[in-house]
Amino acid sequence: MPDKVVITAALAGAATRKEQNPNVPYTAEEFIEEAVKCYEKGAAVVHIHARDPETGMPTADLDAIGAIVNGIKERCPILINLSTAIGAGVPEKLRIHHIPEFKPDLASLNSGTMNFALADHKTGDIWFDFVFENKFDMVKKFAKVMKENKVKPECEVYDIGHVHNILLLRRNAGLFEEPMHFNFVFGVAGGIKFRMDYLVAFVNSIPADATWCVCGVGPNSWQANMAAIVMGGHLRVGLEDNLYISGKELAEGSWQQVAKIADMARMLDREPATPDEARSILNLPQRD
């Protein structure tokens, strides 16, 4: 079991809003401040969906993404992971055009078409009914662009079937660099919720040399991350998926969740990895 733990901070995502937690970043300055604080608290990677600073809506605009990426790089050495989901309904071309442009250290690679809803988990009401399209052809195209640009795909899997989608595509010789990296996502309405046996099934279904991390929506976040600390995985927290620090108390920022999970990892003798250590643990190519 690796002693160091790679912590990713997912600052904004596509769905969470300032109306829910005023600390969700919209402007480049807000993203940069959050990223620096997350780095100081122990995060080695920052996962980014840019927002339109006026409306707060997710955007694929290269200037908006560039202002965030370049601003973060000027302030701290945290590794950059750019989302290729961006936001609901963003066309395929715009989901990948920023990857060759910015050549981040990692990028998310979503592994299957699925329901991706916003739902009331108590009543079963569906507030936002959305099909997140990730056909094999699209996943393959995105993986090729990542490979050409030496960007490590973080395979986002929301169900065991998604692992098998990736393992099927992996049969295309040379599509992926080995060892691979997976993010097990729990609690999306349309994917699986956190359960210890599901996490064990995920871990048992990926190649033996692959690295993995977890993230979870709402309360799934703490449960999944705690279990990953125990099982030797890596961690992801942030206002993208969870607005709270504890119970119904809003987090002061993604950095506060990073600090909490870093302390939880230290309790089990797992020290947060630096960005350099994370580069080696996740088998990322060196950057200039």
Ligand code: KMH
């Ligand atoms: N917010 C996560 C549940 C991506 O950016 O590609 C999904 C996610 C996907 O992070």
Ligand code: ZN
């Ligand atoms: Zn994301």
